[in-house]
Amino acid sequence: MGTESEENPADSIDSFQPSPEEIEHWMQKAFDVAKEALKNGEVPVGCLMVYNNEVLGRGRNEVNETKNATRHAEMVALDQVLQWCQQENRDSKGVFKETVLYVTVEPCIMCAGALRLLHIPLVVYGCGNERFGGCGSVLNVPADQLPRTGAPFKFISGFKSEEAVELLKSFYKQENPNAPKPKTRKD
Amino acid sequence: MEPRCKRRKASECETLPWDVSPVLSDEQSQDTVLLEAYAAPIINKKETSRLVKELASVYPLPGVQHIKRVRACKDSGSLHPLEVIVCLVRDVQPTNDSTELSISTLLPSKRVDSRGLGEPFLVKIPAHPPLTRPQFEQASKHWPTSFHEDKRVTVALKGQLFTADQKVKMHKFMMAAVTAAKAGRLLGLDAVGAVIVDPQSERILATGHDCRGGTNPLHHAVMVCIDLVAQGQGGGAYTFNRYPNCRFSALTSSPHQSSGVISPSVDLDQAEQSCVPYICTGYDLYVTREPCVMCAMALVHSRISRVFYGATSEDGALGTKYKIHVQKDLNHHFEVAEMKPLPAETIRLLSS
Numbered sequence: 210m211g212t213e214s215e216e217n218p219a220d221s222i223d224s225f226q227p228s229p230e231e232i233e234h235w236m237q238k239a240f241d242v243a244k245e246a247l248k249n250g251e252v253p254v255g256c257l258m259v260y261n262n263e264v265l266g267r268g269r270n271e272v273n274e275t276k277n278a279t280r281h282a283e284m285v286a287l288d289q290v291l292q293w294c295q296q297e298n299r300d301s302k303g304v305f306k307e308t309v310l311y312v313t314v315e316p317c318i319m320c321a322g323a324l325r326l327l328h329i330p331l332v333v334y335g336c337g338n339e340r341f342g343g344c345g346s347v348l349n350v351p352a353d354q355l356p357r358t359g360a361p362f363k364f365i366s367g368f369k370s371e372e373a374v375e376l377l378k379s380f381y382k383q384e385n386p387n388a389p390k391p392k393t394r395k396d
Numbered sequence: 397m398e399p400r401c402k403r404r405k406a407s408e409c410e411t412l413p414w415d416v417s418p419v420l421s422d423e424q425s426q427d428t429v430l431l432e433a434y435a436a437p438i439i440n441k442k443e444t445s446r447l448v449k450e451l452a453s454v455y456p457l458p459g460v461q462h463i464k465r466v467r468a469c470k471d472s473g474s475l476h477p478l479e480v481i482v483c484l485v486r487d488v489q490p491t492n493d494s495t496e497l498s499i500s501t502l503l504p505s506k507r508v509d510s511r512g513l514g515e516p517f518l519v520k521i522p523a524h525p526p527l528t529r530p531q532f533e534q535a536s537k538h539w540p541t542s543f544h545e546d547k548r549v550t551v552a553l554k555g556q557l558f559t560a561d562q563k564v565k566m567h568k569f570m571m572a573a574v575t576a577a578k579a580g581r582l583l584g585l586d587a588v589g590a591v592i593v594d595p596q597s598e599r600i601l602a603t604g605h606d607c608r609g610g611t612n613p614l615h616h617a618v619m620v621c622i623d624l625v626a627q628g629q630g631g632g633a634y635t636f637n638r639y640p641n642c643r644f645s646a647l648t649s650s651p652h653q654s655s656g657v658i659s660p661s662v663d664l665d666q667a668e669q670s671c672v673p674y675i676c677t678g679y680d681l682y683v684t685r686e687p688c689v690m691c692a693m694a695l696v697h698s699r700i701s702r703v704f705y706g707a708t709s710e711d712g713a714l715g716t717k718y719k720i721h722v723q724k725d726l727n728h729h730f731e732v733a734e735m736k737p738l739p740a741e742t743i744r745l746l747s748s
C-alpha cells in the first residue's frame with residue numbers, strides 16, 4: 210500500500226474486522242434464515258448484510274419463485290441494501306464499503322463477482338461450496354487481479370461449517386441438483 | 397487467433413462482416429508442451445514386439461498414454477528404420493556425470509533383454525494429448541501421438557462452423573444487441589446491449605442494455621436479459637418499465653407446454669426432460685461486450701447454450717481473464733464465440 214491516508218482501503222477493511230462475539234451472533238442469525246428456507250423446501254442457505262450493527266439485508270435463495278437462476282441469497286440481500294439506501298437517501302457506495310456479509314455457505318462465483326463490484330469489504334461464511342464456490346473452492350474471485358471488477362475483499366471461512374453441511378445434507382435427501390455441494394473447511 | 401476473413405473470399409467478407417472464432421479452453425489452445433525422454437534405435441526389427449512389451453512393463457509411461465511407443469525413423473536412409481521410447485527422463489535417477497548414458501544404465505538387465513536395441517539418445521515428446529488438429533500437427537513434428545479428433549472443433553477453427561445462412565441470422569441478432577446498446581447510450585447509460593434468442597424458433601426472447609445508471613449497479617446487460625427471460629416465463633425479480641428497450645416476449649403456449657407454469661418445486665432435470673422452458677436452457681446470448689465474471693457465472697446458472705460476444709473486455713470472464721464456459725468443476729459448460737469486428741465498426745460498415 211502507498212502513503213497512508215484516510216482513504217487507504219486497507220485501513221477501512223481492518224476496521225471491519227468483527228469480534229468473535231459479533232461473528233457468532235450474526236452467523237447464528239444467518240443460520241436461522243437458512244433453517245427457515247429449509248422448512249419452506251428451499252436450498253438451506255441464509256445470509257445477512259450487516260451495516261453499522263444493523264441488518265440491512267436478509268436473504269435466502271429465490272430461484273424457484275422468480276424462475277431466475279441468479280436469485281441467490283446474496284443477490285436478494287444486496288437488493289435489499291440498495292432499497293434501504295434509496296429509502297434513506299443514502300449513497301449506496303458508501304454503505305456497501307462498510308457492510309459485512311454473513312452467509313452460511315461460500316458465495317458462488319457469480320455472487321463473489323457481485324460482492325466485488327459493490328465493494329463489500331468482508332465476507333464471513335460457513336462451509337465451502339465445491340460446486341460453484343467463488344471464494345477459494347473453484348475460483349478465488351475476491352483475490353484475483355480484476356482491476357475493472359470493483360475491489361478485492363477479505364473472507365473468513367469455516368465458521369460453523371459442520372452445521373452448514375448438515376443443513377445442506379438434510380436438503381440433499383430430497384435430491385435437488387441445484388443445491389450447492391458442501392465441503393467442510395477449517396482454516 | 398488470426399482473422400479468418402483473410403482466408404475467405406473477399407466477396408463473402410463484404411456481405412458478412414463478421415469473423416466468428418471459437419473461444420476454446422486453454423488446453424485446446426495452448427502450444428505443444430514438451431517432455432524429455434530417452435529413445436533408442438531398434439537395430440533388429442524382429443525384436444520390436446518383444447522389446448515394446450518388456451519396456452512397457454518396466455516403464456509404462458504413466459500420464460503420456462497418447463505417445464506412440466515406436467516411430468518410423470524420419471531419416472529414410474537410416475540403417476534402423478524404427479525408434480522406440482525407452483523411458484521418460486523423469487523416470488530415471490539422475491546419473492552420475494562421469495558415467496556415460498548407455499542402454500545398460502537405463503534398463504535393469506533382468507527384466508529387459510536389451511538385444512536389438514541401440515544406444516539411447518534424448519528426444520522431446522509432447523506432454524499432453526493433442527485436442528485440436530493444429531495441436532496434433534504441431535505435436536507430430538516431435539513424436540507421433542494418438543489423436544481423437546473433435547470434428548466440430550476442427551470445423552470451428554477453420555471458421556466453417558456456421559453456414560452463410562446461419563451467419564446472416566447471427567448478424568441480425570448481434571445487430572439487435574447493438575441497437576439495444578445504442579438505445580442505452582442515448583439514455584446516458586453504458587453502451588452494452590444483449591439479446592437472448594431461442595435458436596429453435598429463431599425468436600428474440602429478451603432484449604436488454606446495461607441499466608447500471610439506474611438504481612441497481614448490478615444491472616449489467618446480461619443480468620437484465622436473464623431476468624427478462626424469467627419474466628417471459630412468468631417469473632422475474634425486477635421491472636424495467638423505465639427502459640423501453642429492455643423487453644421480453646412472453647412465451648406463447650407451445651405444444652409441449654401443459655399448464656404454462658412450472659411448479660415451484662420442479663427441478664432442472666425434470667424440467668429439461670419435460671421440455672418445459674426452464675431458465676435459459678437451450679438459448680443463445682448475443683452481447684456486444686464480453687461478460688464480466690458475475691455475468692458469465694449467471695449464464696452458467698441459467699444453463700445458457702451458446703454465447704456470442706463482440707468486443708473483448710479487460711476483466712472478461714469468457715476468454716480474457718477466465719474461461720468460465722469451460723471451467724473445470726462447474727456442472728454446466730457452454731460454447732463461446734467471438735464475433736469480430738467490433739460492433740462500432742460494424743455499425744459504420746452497415747450504415748455507409
Ligand SMILES: [Zn+2]
Nearest residue numbers: 281316317320
Ligand atoms: Zn451465488
Ligand SMILES: [Zn+2]
Nearest residue numbers: 616687688691
Ligand atoms: Zn457483468
